[in-house]
Amino acid sequence: MTQRLIGLAIACCLMASPALAVSKGGKLYIKSKDTKVLDKADAKGKVVGTLQPGEEVTWNGADEKNKSFHAVDTGKVKGFTLQTNLSPSKPQAELLARDNGAPIDGKAFASSGAATKALNEAALKAASKKQTKTDLVKGIATAEGVAASVVVESKGGAK
Amino acid sequence: MKKTLIIGCVLAASGCASLQRTLNAASRGDARGLASGAADLEAERKRIKAKQDQCTALEKQQATYEEETGIGGAVALNLASRTSGVYIEISPDLATSMPQAGVKPKPGKGPKTDLTAYINRIGKTLASSSSRPGLDWTFVVLDSETPNAFSAPGGYVFITTGMIGAVENEAQLAAVLGHEIGHITGRHAMTAYSKTKATSCSVAMGAGLLANAAKDAVSLSGEFESLMGAARLDLNKASADLIVKLSDGLADELVSRGNGPEFEHQADAVAYELMVFSGYDPNEFEKLLAKLPDGGFLTPHPVNKARIAKLEPLKKDYADWASGLKAPALDPVAKAVKK
Numbered sequence: 001m002t003q004r005l006i007g008l009a010i011a012c013c014l015m016a017s018p019a020l021a022v023s024k025g026g027k028l029y030i031k032s033k034d035t036k037v038l039d040k041a042d043a044k045g046k047v048v049g050t051l052q053p054g055e056e057v058t059w060n061g062a063d064e065k066n067k068s069f070h071a072v073d074t075g076k077v078k079g080f081t082l083q084t085n086l087s088p089s090k091p092q093a094e095l096l097a098r099d100n101g102a103p104i105d106g107k108a109f110a111s112s113g114a115a116t117k118a119l120n121e122a123a124l125k126a127a128s129k130k131q132t133k134t135d136l137v138k139g140i141a142t143a144e145g146v147a148a149s150v151v152v153e154s155k156g157g158a159k
Numbered sequence: 160m161k162k163t164l165i166i167g168c169v170l171a172a173s174g175c176a177s178l179q180r181t182l183n184a185a186s187r188g189d190a191r192g193l194a195s196g197a198a199d200l201e202a203e204r205k206r207i208k209a210k211q212d213q214c215t216a217l218e219k220q221q222a223t224y225e226e227e228t229g230i231g232g233a234v235a236l237n238l239a240s241r242t243s244g245v246y247i248e249i250s251p252d253l254a255t256s257m258p259q260a261g262v263k264p265k266p267g268k269g270p271k272t273d274l275t276a277y278i279n280r281i282g283k284t285l286a287s288s289s290s291r292p293g294l295d296w297t298f299v300v301l302d303s304e305t306p307n308a309f310s311a312p313g314g315y316v317f318i319t320t321g322m323i324g325a326v327e328n329e330a331q332l333a334a335v336l337g338h339e340i341g342h343i344t345g346r347h348a349m350t351a352y353s354k355t356k357a358t359s360c361s362v363a364m365g366a367g368l369l370a371n372a373a374k375d376a377v378s379l380s381g382e383f384e385s386l387m388g389a390a391r392l393d394l395n396k397a398s399a400d401l402i403v404k405l406s407d408g409l410a411d412e413l414v415s416r417g418n419g420p421e422f423e424h425q426a427d428a429v430a431y432e433l434m435v436f437s438g439y440d441p442n443e444f445e446k447l448l449a450k451l452p453d454g455g456f457l458t459p460h461p462v463n464k465a466r467i468a469k470l471e472p473l474k475k476d477y478a479d480w481a482s483g484l485k486a487p488a489l490d491p492v493a494k495a496v497k498k
Binding site for chain 2: 031032053061062067068083084086087088089090091092094095096097098101106109110112119120121122123124125126127128129130132133135136137139140142143144146147148149150152
């Protein structure tokens, strides 16, 4: 019974829920490294806090004049940050086989270096068995290399 | 129901010898033989039921990251092999940095790989707002004029040059990629995979029990048996036969039935949200849906009218967020594939 409950709890943690719009006072998550919290809704504002990916903040709405800046409360300080530094989703936990399937929270997973996919042994075994075209395998491997070389600009978003 | 039928068929087949003995005993009026045959049949039924229960338990077991990426890579190759191939031409400097991929530079070809890099920049920006920002996301451009996009578990997203040619701006491109990201963060294909795994297990177990089972069937059932003993399935250690069986089963399921309307609408909602949080005007999603043909290309999708209607509540919820968001022009590398 206990195992079933644990299993259910893990499953709930891992399943993404459909998107739900956040309302004022709701929780959002930081997605960008070294996100600055400013004292006013202006890029020239004074830095009052620095946050890291996965950290939770309370969202207090977009600034009236500069809607790309949003008011947040970190629990320690209140201030403004860019909309594109925020995420609606808490990073999901992942199960790692190397830890006997124990869940690791999404924030720790992202920094653990565990997410090294490449076309792994299983995929290559299947490709060999099915005699998949070498060009296709190389093409996807190449795309993986390109993807790995692309670093998302933390303050990015649509330019 | 499907599994019950499969196991029933297998029970009938594997129980044939016991059944024949029982019938022979009955025709001879051999009461002891009849009782013994009936006991054999009951024992056989219990044995197969126990195997079926073990297989059903596999369906409920949450796959690990390693299992997801294992099956994801195999399914990615399977689905991509149904298209014309990967669109990629590497610039000399990038090729030198990736000798492991076996890519040779094409001097003078210009920055055509920039299309893959461009798509990855947009895709990874969107994914950074998702609930699985830590996945090793890979966005692959396929060389096909048919507008299409699909995904495989573990972080593989495919988009055709035809789809890139069909979008009018970067926000619409973000909508397509965001939808596929939604399937991966929601683990939609993994739901189908769990069912495929349990069904394949039932079939393999049944086939392995047959008196005249082929060597491959016995081997596969033995492999499932050992998998069920392990805490977690590690596909890297599985046989090629098993991986192909599972990945083919899942790829066929995705192509023939798709993810189902509920998951498609969920993926749309995720795409809408990711667009907002990445700075893209989400109204472009609706504009794109309005001009795409109904029903999907490789996998079935709900009709666009229904998809647009499901976005309405999100438009209201995000009205405050969406003001001032942008629909930037496509990068020249993407415009180059437009006809």
